[in-house]
Amino acid sequence: MLPVPFKERTPSKELITMELLNQRKQLATKDKHHYLNLKKGYEGEVKFDKLTEKLQCKCLILNDLLLEANNTTFQLDSTIILNGKPFIYEIKNFDEDYYYNSDKLYKKPNLEVLNPLHQISRSESLLRRLLNNLGYNLPIESFVIFINSNFTLYQAPMDKPIILPTQINRFLNNLNSTTSQITERDLKLAHQLKSLHITDPKYDKIPPYHFDELYKGIACKYCQSISTELIRRTIVCQNCGGKELYSNAIIRSVREFQVLFPDRKVTTNIIHDWCQIVSKKMVRTTLVNNFKMIGENKWIYFE
Ligand SMILES: [Zn+2]
Incomplete structure (x- = not known):
């Protein structure tokens, strides 16, 4: 049995870092905006994954690929290889009212936003180039999913x-009714794309931060509030009332510290400060x- 999906989606290091920073410092407006955008985009993608996971047709699903062609990186939110053909999807979690005018997309009343049709056509041509370099000459179908x-x-x-x-269900049903097979060539392509996925890109939109400026404490496991207290051996959230055994909360906090400060050694003192x-004790x-x-x-430290 092949795994479904063939490649999983996990939150990017950028999103995880921004989430932790949002808990522990007052983000500048533009950074907060960037964080909320990332979060919303991710939630939309996960929502689409839940739908494609239910597909019954024989296909290979690759969630979230970051690839490079022609010295340019491009992101494919979701890719489905079906009958030898890659279908690529740009997923948008926009809500509220938008309008389309002269090949441009606006949020009402008049805020122009990046047209995802341009994004997907750029991705399609870069993917075509990448596939050509790998020796494939395949038709690609691309869609923007709202x-x-x-x-x-x-x-x-x-x-x-x-x-x-309103069209998503019908669209997936259509895919589902396709008679399909997974060939050796499809599998080879899926493996190649998965292996070319860039796992540790440079994120240039993470604002600089220092240990000293961040709020210290243990963030609530459930609502991420930093307003928690220790009652006997339990961490209790003053915001949502959530409870967690202190040792689990400390382990979680160490992991968070390691994400934010990968170069610093984990010691009793620093984690106690954190x-x-x-x-x-x-x-x-x-x-x-x-x-x-x-x-x-x-000189003891922990890994
Ligand atoms: Zn809470």
């Missing part, structure tokens, strides 16, 4: 590959029991 049921598009052009929220609301015990201890005496 996934959010609160989205309305006035003056939607009928001759463009746009799938509106978590604040637990005792040094609790931190030390948790680190000793759950991480690999390296070094001796005062």
Whole structure:
């Protein structure tokens, strides 16, 4: 049995970092905006994944590919290889009212936004070039999917590959009714694309940050609020009332620290500074029991 999807989607390091920063500092308006956009986009993509996972036709689904062709990187939100043909999807989680005019897309009343049709056609031509370099000459079909049921598009052009929220089910049913087979060649292509996925790109939109400026404490596991307190051995959220055993909360906080400060060593002192609301002894015990201890005496750190 082949895995469904053939390639999974995980939140980008950029989104995870922005989420952690949003918990622990007051982001500048543009950074907050960027974070919320990333989050919303990701939620839309996950929503589409849930639909494609249910496809019964024999196909290979690759979620979230970051590829390079011609020294240019491009992102494919979702790719389905069906009967030897790659279908690529640009997923947009826009809500509210938009209109289309002279090949441009506007959010009402008059904010022009990037036209996703231009994005997908750029991706399509870069993918074509990449496939040619790999020795394939395949037709590619590309679509823009508007996934959010609160989205309305006035003056939607009928001759463009746009799938509106009310059309998604029918669109997937159509795919589903295709008689299909997965060939060796399809599998080879899927493996190649998966192996070419860029896993650690440079993110230039993450604002600079320092340990000292970030709020310290343990963020709630459930609502991410940093307003938590220790009651006996439990971390309790003052915002949502969520509870978590202190050791689990410390382990989680260490992971968060490691995402934000990959170059810094994990020590009892620094994690105690980071978590604040637990005792040094609790931190030390948790680190000793759950991480690999390296070094001796005062040079001990954990991995
Ligand atoms: Zn909470």
